[in-house]
Amino acid sequence: MISPFCVRSRIPMIYSVSMTQKTFLAVKPEAFKRNDTVGIVKMLEEKLGAKCLAMKAYTPSQELAEAHYAVHRERPFFGELITSFTSGPILGMVWEGENVIEKARELMGATNPEQAAEGTIRKAFAKSISDNAIHGSDASETAENEIKLHFPEANFSVIAKPSAEAENLIKASV
Ligand code: IDP
Ligand code: MG
Numbered sequence: 001m002i003s004p005f006c007v008r009s010r011i012p013m014i015y016s017v018s019m020t021q022k023t024f025l026a027v028k029p030e031a032f033k034r035n036d037t038v039g040i041v042k043m044l045e046e047k048l049g050a051k052c053l054a055m056k057a058y059t060p061s062q063e064l065a066e067a068h069y070a071v072h073r074e075r076p077f078f079g080e081l082i083t084s085f086t087s088g089p090i091l092g093m094v095w096e097g098e099n100v101i102e103k104a105r106e107l108m109g110a111t112n113p114e115q116a117a118e119g120t121i122r123k124a125f126a127k128s129i130s131d132n133a134i135h136g137s138d139a140s141e142t143a144e145n146e147i148k149l150h151f152p153e154a155n156f157s158v159i160a161k162p163s164a165e166a167e168n169l170i171k172a173s174v
Helices: 004-017 029-033 037-047 062-068 078-085 100-108 121-125 140-150 164-173
Strands: 019-027 051-058 090-098 134-136 160-162
Touching: 019 037, 019 100, 019 140, 029 037, 029 078, 029 090, 037 051, 037 090, 037 100, 037 121, 062 078, 062 140, 090 100, 100 121, 100 134, 121 134, 160 164
Parallel strands: none
Antiparallel strands: 019 090, 019 134, 019 160, 051 090
């Protein structure tokens, strides 16, 4: 019998190993206009190792764009960023998989495409730091907020849950 103290202390360790997560990804307006959408989704399908739960094309309103990029409000490029994000349709998506947030960030590549590694989406499709083809959530809290913001109509009640393997370990330890 393992003590409750031990159970409590083990859970965060198990969670950090393997998590089924959801993330919000979006093909940005400039890439959408260049018809790069299919190529980007193909890379996600082939390389992300996750499944797409939802996908829709829409032009973000000023309000949506400002909420989405609220963390950058004080940055000098904020105005340009909002103008860009509201300039036409984006393809907003929710993807689910093991550690999908970090894996998607890796597959996206560096924010500045000059620093993006070979084989990444930004290396293949981005033109500049302000026209860098794709957005992806950077942490589980931002993923949860962004999914609620962009898919208010969908009921994604569980944003992140432990893998089956981790759940079994947790059950076995109680
Ligand atoms: P991320 O998209 O890789 O998460 P963030 O730092 O969150 O990068 O920045 C959000 C977006 O703002 C970037 O994708 C990029 O389009 C734009 N951005 C970031 N830094 C600059 C900059 O120095 N000049 C112009 N645009 C920028
Ligand atoms: Mg970001």
